[in-house]
Amino acid sequence: MTPDIKTDLRTGASLTVRELPPTLAPLRELSWNYWWSWAPDGAEVFRDLDPNLWQQCEQNPRLLLTQISDLRLAQIATDPSFADRVQQLYRRFTEYMSDQKPWPKLPLAAQISKQNPVAYFCAEFGVHNSLPLYSGGLGILAGDHLKSASDLNLPLMAIGLFYRFGYFRQRLSRDDWQEEEYRENHTDELALHSVDDEQGKPLLIQVVMRGRAVSARVWRADVGRVQLYLLDTNVAENSEVDRLVTGHLYGGDRETRLVQEMMLGLGGVRLLEALGVDPFVFHLNEGHSAFLTLELARQLIEKDGVTFNEAMNRVRERCVFTTHTPVAAGHDAFDASLVEKGFGDWPQRALGLSREEFFKLGRVSGEQAETFGLTPLALRTCRSTNGVSRKHGEVSRALWQKMWPDKQTSEVPITSVTNGVHPATWVAPLLRRVYEQCIGEDWIERARDAGAWSYGVEKISNSKLWESHSLLKQQLVAFVRDHSFDARLARGESEEHIEAARTMFNPDILTIGFARRVAGYKRWDLLLSDRERLSKLINDRSRPVQFVFSGKAHPQDEGAKAVLQELIDWQRDPSIRQRVAFIEDYDQEIARQLVQGVDVWMNVPRRPQEASGTSGEKIAINGGLNFSVLDGWWLEGYDGDNGFAIGDLSEVSDTEMDQEDSESMYRVLAEEVVPRFYDRDEQGMPSRWIAMMKRSIETLVPRFSSDRMVAEYVERIY
């Protein structure tokens, strides 16, 4: 994984598509649909074409097929067992794509159909690592939503933005300070189809913003049976500034954010109109797309000559909103002057609203001094609002009660649908095989069937489960060594420190993963709050512990960068460095490696700020155990026997909570987690630990799968 090679490969030069030998020909079509990324043997087939190149291309099959050498291609094309794998993958793909029936027990709202699908709007989509249009949890969740919609055969179309430079890549400087690097996404290297008009020219969607008409062309990514449409303002018709409207994900200033959100909301609705699609329901995944409700109202006003209020009453019936943020400051809001700059006189001209009426839509109480918030706008213009865990629903009702001053908090009309993860995306292939054997070949179709899991998991033998987990852990150890070696080399660390990476980590040691955004409420510093105690745990003679970390700080968050700096500096300490690793540039691929290989996943958010969290859900399907604060999804998932809880539910000040949780974390680790892991029976197996792994799989996988989540949206929300 030398960064230089990656950069060299991504030349941006027009890539010539080469002829593939007949035995490999289906790979071309497969590379055009992200279905391969969650199909059994999908990623493995592409990887085995050329494992080194696969890494250098960052798991991008399209790039791989253009870069692979003629010799390698000829070798693999003449390997009959490889040809069989390609054939089988292709057969599965055609079967999957031609399957028209929804899976059993998904009582589709009759009106949702191909002509009237769900239109799912989000500012970021984490479909796969090779399509880097996401920053973190929200995007990964949106990607998993699309995959489950595809698997469940739910007619759904997704709308987002194509960011030319995506989200930043993390590099650490010599003094351990995070630096941000942006790489250009080249559309010709990605599995993106240009959406063209009748003349075969790129379809252009226009939105007037900042007094200028801005055009966006449209790309389509196929995610199984679901289409993801992406608006891209990097076209010759636009000025330099406007070409950068969709330049960076969350990287620009407030004004850029506003115009991005105008493009997503207004442009997205116009795109659906241009495609002739009339959605049954619009799902606003987070408030970024809330302007879409205004554009829908405009269409009705223009078409039917109704008033704004009449139009909005009809729009509301078709829009549902999911909020993701439990703290007031996390909600997107703009100064009135900025909104005016962006929209000009559009609200008056197109919606027939006075300036005041327009601004009131985005204000909580209508006070002049208030900013224009996208959450208040969405709350007003959607018939349904939900948080992303039960607790987050409760927190959101309290947070937004001010919008319903005559209602009690408990009566505020905000419900919740707890987030889930896509099992096929996150499961390690080795465990997939175990589930196939114990639950059935169709286990993935029964992902949300709790009965199937409790019946199937009982049948898994302890030794089989432990052996599979141990192999995955060995793979993680190799991954950590490899990554650390390359990163240390690239940063010019001392030779001795670089060499030490070759022998760091040990597959027999209890391994704890901690990877997420470096944001204040995630409390990265909690672990380091008592270093002496921590060092003792790490270096215990008979029962040691090792940690693997990964995560990015927001580019403007100096405090978070300082926390990272401290951690990375500490990690160099000779007394612990063989047992502590920080993996640079957290992304979906690194997340996958970590969740598939660790014994324990730790999460210590400050309650109640973890809206849901999803990374711990990815752990469960891989047999890892959660060791977390009772917040978000874990508050619902924890049953006393399926993992470990940090702290309690007491309502105390932040300072007290930090102290209590830090104390609890060290205590539970030393007194419960470590002893249980190292407690071996006559066969040398940690049978009490394995029992907990099984209980975790059985109780958590069906409940926290995105199939359950999407089904719940269909049944309760859409």
Ligand SMILES: *Cc1c(COP(=O)(O)O)cnc(C)c1O
């Ligand atoms: C799953 C995932 C997240 C979300 O994790 P949280 O538990 O919400 O912190 C963020 N980033 C990546 C790359 C992920 O895979």
